[in-house]
Structures are given as structure tokens and as C-alpha cells.
Amino acid sequence: MSLDRFPSLPEVHRSISIPDGRGFWRKLLAYAGPGYLVSVGYIDPGNWATDIAGGSQFGYTLLSAILMSNLMAVLLQSLCVRLGVATGKDLAQVCRNYFSPHISFILWVLCEIAIVACDLAELLGSAIALKLLFGMPLFWGVCITALDVLALLFLQSKGFRYVEALVFVLVTTVGLCYGAEILFSRPELGSILQGYLPNREILRNPEMLYIAIGILGATVMPHNLYLHSSIVQTRAWQPTPQKKWEAIEFGTLDSTIALSFALFINSAILIVAAATFHQAGYHEVAEIQDAYKLLSPLLGVSAASTIFGVALLASGQSSTLTATLAGQIVMEGFLRFRLPPWLRRLATRLLAIIPALIAIVFFGEQSTGRLLVFSQVVLSLQLSFAVVPLVMFTSDRQLMGEFVNPKWLKVVAWAIAAIIIALNAWLILQTVIGWLFA
Structure with missing residues (x-):
């Protein structure tokens, strides 16, 4: 049976109309939305853990890792737009068409592992925020956060624009909160600019490299590539080459x-950690809870910790929406198997709840920071298995036709894939050496 009979996210597929007029701003507004759902994955609680750890330990040095990761993300997400618009299929569907059933199944399993790791970070982040703001024990915060599936189901029943609007409000809330935190922390502009420059010390220092790759995993998320190639198809552009090029342009x-x-927010988290904790000699702040407790005393601003908690809660709640959609997309695309959305969400959440509750019960609440960073490294290790097929497909003229990657884009895209593979190989080597000589 033709894959065209299985549209990606069928309940919202091509549900948002595009104006026929030529007004730039009207068209930009019509196409705006998917990018913000994708950006959520770049500012989720996993980013907070890696950015806070990096800023407190190494000052502004790892800003270069954030910048490099974000530039990679911009290019890779543009390839997702190109694939989704040109083929009318998402990345999971194309993988199923192109690869053997065994390879497709392995890719699906790896992607599900990445989604669970991502969901774990979002679950812990929201639970931590509830504890910090309202004193709710982490155990119960984790359990209550698992019920947020109801919010997504309600919004999706009203229309995909409602989902996009909520995510936009939550992302804006995080940005405004961290804009205030930067003003409170008064960082050094010269040090910030220097931090964005590449530093060889990152490759020589195993601890710094571990966090840098965690930042990469927290920034460029594998499930986001599947998500973006699907949700661009919620727009009802005309299926002509001219309109497809327009859709690619505005989607990108x-x-x-x-x-x-998202780059501003990610950078701001690390900058505030560097200016507040590293400068004051607190080089071991890796837990979000510790950051919350120290912010107000160190900055001398009583509202600083509360603003931090509000931003964390907004980040966790916005992130949880996209993991649900990504899970639905990869299951339908790879397996052509649909679960009711509430059951799919509940299954994903249960898989994330188990390691979270085990860590809290057996290792204490102080273990959550290390678990968050570890989840982001897991995401980074899965990344190659999504990036390589994406670059391969968008560089295939037979599949893409006139929308195939030009030569310069092929070179850059494959270079990014090689960098990601090399960094992950280096991390594994350093980890094994550390275990052998520990």
C-alpha cells in the first residue's frame, strides 16, 4: 500500500491554510509555528543541567559548544523542512521506505530510546520546578507531571495552532525570565565574546568534553529531526514546485x-551560571536545586530564584508537548502502527518515570542533576543515527528531485555528521579509558 495513504500526523495534516496573497509578513505568520515547537527541544531542562554544570565549572568557555551546536541545529532543521516539503513524508516514513525492515526497526528502537531520555529530562525538570516553587516532594512531582498528556489532547482537539500558541507563550516566558537573570548577574561582555571562540582545551579535558557533548546532545536532539519533517506538513501549501520552494524558504x-x-536562552543559562557561581568560586554547582538556592543570595536579588523556578517550569511543560508528538510520528512512520494519543503518551511517560523514581528513591534527590546530564549524553549518542539518514536522503536526487541539496550544502551537512560521529567516538574512548584506569 502506498505510504501516501498514511499522512504524517493525520489529524492535523495540511490543516493550516496559507494566504494566496504575496504579502511577506502574512505568509511568514502563516508558516510561523513549527520552528518554535522544535526550539523547545533546545531549551528543555536537560539543557539547563548541562549549561549550569558547564558554566559553574568552566566559566564562559563552553559558550563555543553552545554556538557550534546551534549552528549545526539551524542547518539540520533546514534539511528537515526541505525533506518534509519536497517528499510529503517525514524522516521516519522515508527511512521505512528506503531501508530494510530490520534496519528500520533498529532505527525506531534507537529513536524511542532518545525520546525516553528526552522525556526523562522534561519530567525531572518539571518535578524539580514544582518542588522549588511549591515545596512538592520530587516523588509526587514526577507522578503528577505524568498527567500532562491531558493538556496536549485537549489542545490538539481544538487545532494545531493552539498547540503552537501555547508553546510560543511558554518559550517567551523562559526568554523573558532569563533576560532578567542576565541583568541581575551583570556578566562581563569581553569574557562572553571570548567564550564563543573555539578552545582546544575542550578536547583535551575529558570532563569538559563530557559536558560539551552533553550540550550537543541537549541542543541537537534526534527526535526533533523526525518531528520537524512532519509538522511542516501541517501547512496547506499548493503542490507546485514554486509553492514548495516558498514553503521551504519560509519554513527555514x-x-x-x-x-x-533558543541560542539566546541557552547562552543565558550558561552565562548566568558562569557570572554567578564560577565567579564566586562555586565550581561544583551541577544540580538545578543548588542553583535555585544560591541565585538570590549571590545576586542579592530576592526574586532571582523565583524567576529561575518559573522559567524552569515553563521550559519543562513546553518540552513535554513536543516529545508526545515525536513519539507518535516515529511509531507511525517506522511501524505504520497507531496507538491512541493518550496511550502513547502514557507509555512514554512510564518509561521515563521508572529511572527517575529509582534515582530519587535509592540515590536521593541530589542525584537528579547527574541523571539529567547523563540523559543528554544518551541523546547525543543517538544523534548520528538520525543525522546520517537525513543528510543521505536530502542529498539523493532521485528522491528529492529539484529540491536536492546543492553541492556546497552536501559538503557542509556531511561535515556536520562527521563531527557528531567523531565527538561521540571520542567521548566513548575517554569514558572507557576512565573506567579502565579509575
Whole structure:
């Protein structure tokens, strides 16, 4: 049976109309939305853990890792737009068509592992925020956060624009909160600019490299590539070459703007940690809870910790929406198997709840920071298995036709894939050496 009879996210597929007029701003507004859903994955609680750890231990040095990761993300997400618009299929569907059933199944399993790791970070982040703001024990916060599936189901029943609007409000809330935190922390501009420059010390220092790859995993998320190639198809552009090029142009612009905002938030988290904790000699702040407790006393601003908690809660709640959609997309695309959305969400959450509750019960609440960073490294290790097929498919003229990657884009895209593979191989080597000589 033709894959065309299995549209990606069928309940919202091509549900948002595009104006016929030529007004730039009207069209940009019509196409705006998917980029912000994707950007959520770049500012989720997993990013907070890696950015806070990196800023407190190494000052501004790892800003270069954030910048490099974000530039990679902009290009990779643009390839997702190109694939989704040109083929009318998402990345999971194309993988199923192109690869053997065994390879497709392995890719699906790896992607599910990445989604669970991502969901674990979001679950812990929201639970931590509830504890910090309202004193709720982490155990119960984890359990209550698992019920947020109801919010997504309600919004999706009203229309996909409602999902996009909520995510936009939550992302904006995080940005405004961290804009205030930067003003409170008064960082050094010269040190910030220097931090964005590449530093060889990152490759020589195993601890720094571990966090840098965690930042990469927290920024460029494998499930986001599947998600983006699907949700661009919620727009009802005309299926002509001219309109497809227009959809690629505006879809790429949407994601680039949204990811630039995510770059600001990601950088701000590390900058505040560097200016507040590293400068004051607190080099071991890796737990979000510790950051919350120290912010107000160190900055001398009583509202600083509360603003931090509000931003964390907004981040966790926005992130949880996209993991649900990504899980639905990869299951339907790879397996052509649909579960009711509430059951799919509940299954994903249960898989994330188990390691979270085990860590809290047996290792104490102080273990959550290490678990968050570890989840982001797991995401990074899965990344190659999504990036390589994406670059391969968008470089295939038989599949893409006139929308195939030009030669310069092929070179850059494959270079990014090689960098990701090399960094992950280096991390594994350093980890094994550390175990052998520990």
C-alpha cells in the first residue's frame, strides 16, 4: 500500500491554510509555528543541567559548544523542512521506505530510546520546578507531571495552532525570565565574546568534553529531526514546485528565527551560571536545586530564584508537548502502527518515570542533576543515527528531485555528521579509558 495513504500526523495534516496573497509578513505568520515547537527541544531542562554544570565549572568557555551546536541545529532543521516539503513524508516514513525492515526497526528502537531520555529530562525538570516553587516532594512531582498528556489532547482537539500558541507563550516566558537573570548577574561582555571562540582545551579535558557533548546532545536532539519533517506538513501549501520552494524558504526562516531565540536562552543559562557561581568560586554547582538556592543570595536579588523556578517550569511543560508528538510520528512512520494519543503518551511517560523514581528513591534527590546530564549524553549518542539518514536522503536526487541539496550544502551537512560521529567516538574512548584506569 502506498505510504501516501498514511499522512504524517493525520489529524492535523495540511490543516493550516496559507494566504494566496504575496504579502511577506502574512505568509511568514502563516508558516510561523513549527520552528518554535522544535526550539523547545533546545531549551528543555536537560539543557539547563548541562549549561549550569558547564558554566559553574568552566566559566564562559563552553559558550563555543553552545554556538557550534546551534549552528549545526539551524542547518539540520533546514534539511528537515526541505525533506518534509519536497517528499510529503517525514524522516521516519522515508527511512521505512528506503531501508530494510530490520534496519528500520533498529532505527525506531534507537529513536524511542532518545525520546525516553528526552522525556526523562522534561519530567525531572518539571518535578524539580514544582518542588522549588511549591515545596512538592520530587516523588509526587514526577507522578503528577505524568498527567500532562491531558493538556496536549485537549489542545490538539481544538487545532494545531493552539498547540503552537501555547508553546510560543511558554518559550517567551523562559526568554523573558532569563533576560532578567542576565541583568541581575551583570556578566562581563569581553569574557562572553571570548567564550564563543573555539578552545582546544575542550578536547583535551575529558570532563569538559563530557559536558560539551552533553550540550550537543541537549541542543541537537534526534527526535526533533523526525518531528520537524512532519509538522511542516501541517501547512496547506499548493503542490507546485514554486509553492514548495516558498514553503521551504519560509519554513527555514521560521526555524532559524526560533533557534536564534533558543541560542539566546541557552547562552543565558550558561552565562548566568558562569557570572554567578564560577565567579564566586562555586565550581561544583551541577544540580538545578543548588542553583535555585544560591541565585538570590549571590545576586542579592530576592526574586532571582523565583524567576529561575518559573522559567524552569515553563521550559519543562513546553518540552513535554513536543516529545508526545515525536513519539507518535516515529511509531507511525517506522511501524505504520497507531496507538491512541493518550496511550502513547502514557507509555512514554512510564518509561521515563521508572529511572527517575529509582534515582530519587535509592540515590536521593541530589542525584537528579547527574541523571539529567547523563540523559543528554544518551541523546547525543543517538544523534548520528538520525543525522546520517537525513543528510543521505536530502542529498539523493532521485528522491528529492529539484529540491536536492546543492553541492556546497552536501559538503557542509556531511561535515556536520562527521563531527557528531567523531565527538561521540571520542567521548566513548575517554569514558572507557576512565573506567579502565579509575
